[in-house]
Amino acid sequence: MSEFSDLYQDLILDHQKNPRNFGDLPGANHHADGFNPLCGDKISLDLKLSAQGLIEDVKFKGSGCAISKASASLMTVALKGKRTEDAEKMFHQFHDMVMGKEGVPAAELGKLKVFEGVRDYPARVKCASLAWHTLEAALHDHKDVVSTDDGVQP
Amino acid sequence: MKTKNAQPAAKRSLGRKKKDIETTPGLLRLSPEKAAFDVGKIRKDFPILSQKVHGKPLVYLDNAATTQKPVAVLQALDRYYRETNSNIHRGLHLLSEKATEAYEGSRLKVQKFLNAADPREILFTRGATEGVNLVAQAWGRQNVKAGDEVLVTHMEHHSNIVPWQMLCEEKGATLKVVPINDAGELLLDELQRLLSSRTRILAVTQVSNALGTVNPIAEIIKMAHAKGAKVLVDGAQAVPHLAVDVQQMDCDFYVFSGHKIYGPTGIGVLYGKYRLLEEMPPYQGGGDMIASVTFEKTLYKKPPHKFEAGTPHIAGVIGLGAALDYVSECGLGAIAAHEQDLLAYGTRKLLGIPGLNLVGTSVHKAGVLSFTLGEIHPHDIGTILDRQGVAIRAGHHCAQPVMERFRIPATARASLGLYNTRDEIDVLAKAIRKVLEVFG
Numbered sequence A: 001m002s003e004f005s006d007l008y009q010d011l012i013l014d015h016q017k018n019p020r021n022f023g024d025l026p027g028a029n030h031h032a033d034g035f036n037p038l039c040g041d042k043i044s045l046d047l048k049l050s051a052q053g054l055i056e057d058v059k060f061k062g063s064g065c066a067i068s069k070a071s072a073s074l075m076t077v078a079l080k081g082k083r084t085e086d087a088e089k090m091f092h093q094f095h096d097m098v099m100g101k102e103g104v105p106a107a108e109l110g111k112l113k114v115f116e117g118v119r120d121y122p123a124r125v126k127c128a129s130l131a132w133h134t135l136e137a138a139l140h141d142h143k144d145v146v147s148t149d150d151g152v153q154p
Numbered sequence B: 001m002k003t004k005n006a007q008p009a010a011k012r013s014l015g016r017k018k019k020d021i022e023t024t025p026g027l028l029r030l031s032p033e034k035a036a037f038d039v040g041k042i043r044k045d046f047p048i049l050s051q052k053v054h055g056k057p058l059v060y061l062d063n064a065a066t067t068q069k070p071v072a073v074l075q076a077l078d079r080y081y082r083e084t085n086s087n088i089h090r091g092l093h094l095l096s097e098k099a100t101e102a103y104e105g106s107r108l109k110v111q112k113f114l115n116a117a118d119p120r121e122i123l124f125t126r127g128a129t130e131g132v133n134l135v136a137q138a139w140g141r142q143n144v145k146a147g148d149e150v151l152v153t154h155m156e157h158h159s160n161i162v163p164w165q166m167l168c169e170e171k172g173a174t175l176k177v178v179p180i181n182d183a184g185e186l187l188l189d190e191l192q193r194l195l196s197s198r199t200r201i202l203a204v205t206q207v208s209n210a211l212g213t214v215n216p217i218a219e220i221i222k223m224a225h226a227k228g229a230k231v232l233v234d235g236a237q238a239v240p241h242l243a244v245d246v247q248q249m250d251c252d253f254y255v256f257s258g259h260k261i262y263g264p265t266g267i268g269v270l271y272g273k274y275r276l277l278e279e280m281p282p283y284q285g286g287g288d289m290i291a292s293v294t295f296e297k298t299l300y301k302k303p304p305h306k307f308e309a310g311t312p313h314i315a316g317v318i319g320l321g322a323a324l325d326y327v328s329e330c331g332l333g334a335i336a337a338h339e340q341d342l343l344a345y346g347t348r349k350l351l352g353i354p355g356l357n358l359v360g361t362s363v364h365k366a367g368v369l370s371f372t373l374g375e376i377h378p379h380d381i382g383t384i385l386d387r388q389g390v391a392i393r394a395g396h397h398c399a400q401p402v403m404e405r406f407r408i409p410a411t412a413r414a415s416l417g418l419y420n421t422r423d424e425i426d427v428l429a430k431a432i433r434k435v436l437e438v439f440g
């Protein structure tokens, strides 16, 4: 165990090396782009929502640091088959967790709990949350590129 | 906290091990100035350096972003506010006279530091950025017309690109870019090709903040002048590392920031040839820059006061003067020799790390070790280094065109100051190896 394993947990290192759901999604009906100008992280997110508001499939592309890549990868895994309301709820819980808010039921987040350590690295909160902000934009069909430096909360 | 140059030989310490002294051939060619450079003593002048971060001794290698301040600068600021705080150029009382004297005294120090011909050629600004904007607005709007060209280089900081872009957009002029090679060196043939009778001004950095490249500035200026173009030199990364002589290089404008040369933030310098400053319209209007005001007509003062509207950053100017004194006492020759030794040592050390790629390998370099490490993102490198006490910068360094030129999103950058040591380079190298361990 290295002294950095609070942040760079094995699961995170695995997902950054072998990102899941990476690539284009033919037949996607929702899309958004995210950008973190501070470090140049980019993400492009495709969603396929059913008429009933179910996330049938989700894929991402992009480049970035280990935290942002792993976060995007783990997010896509967590989202598949979820209802959009549940996805929104996860977004808020995830956000509160990486911001270090008290009383977050992190266990409900399942594997996403590995990002709990991010709260001790304030400079990296934006990296972890970029994919989620992009998801928000995709769900609401925002056309502008999501930027973590435009007054968007981390 | 003055640093005396004459040190007894026995007390000399360059922060390196005895073995290195015996095995590093370059050291045999030490100038006497270099031998007198006592980095251990210098470090004591910078209180901030003795702290721990994340429980580890601070290794500050982000000097291209901003430098730490010696006690001499802190004391100058403190003394000003405690003893002479007053507005300048207006009071008839003793404190105002003293403040004015200290303020104008700093102008003389800057003049001497840059070897300008005349103190009236020295203007105080908020920093290098404001200096470029001042020239682009005041000189540029008067002299650049539709169809004209402005030249910048591919290695400029955003602050030496955007003000020119804004000017060109407003005037219908064209911005052209001098390319660089894979080592990060300016292509002088291309510069020659791009210079034409339409070129009004060339804006070029003396030292690149992202790559460390030192440009052959006198030669470049000569080439531009031969075509009748003016030259603005961005000296933000040059002044802390090498002796600058604006008369010798013959630039028309020269800008730098105080905070990158061990002085306060919020203060900088614009040097301009007097004749050009005289012909330029003011940049901002206000108090202190006028000779007389009526609602019909205002007469402006002569340079430099024409360009210093409003109450300036008096404390900053005085602090900058103290910083230049400090640097001059250490000796720029000695500082350069010390930093060149660190740069050579650091280059060797870093290149020994598997997967490490140096970005910026110009033959002439100063102060910067920019690198990538395999597929590992510089942001992750920065975090892991930080936790080991090593402060570097990771990102595009406000030079996105440089990143795009090398087809990378970002680099990790260690940048040197006069107080860094070989031991700190060793800590840096060890910390980078730790990154490789984490990402196995």
Ligand SMILES: Cc1ncc(COP(=O)(O)O)c(C=O)c1O
Pocket (backbone or CB within 6 Å): B064, B065, B126, B127, B128, B129, B130, B157, B159, B160, B205, B207, B208, B209, B234, B236, B237, B257, B398
């Ligand atoms: C080469 C160069 N030019 C200009 C600047 C701008 O300096 P400032 O932000 O102090 O105005 C910098 C600062 O990073 C720089 O490195």
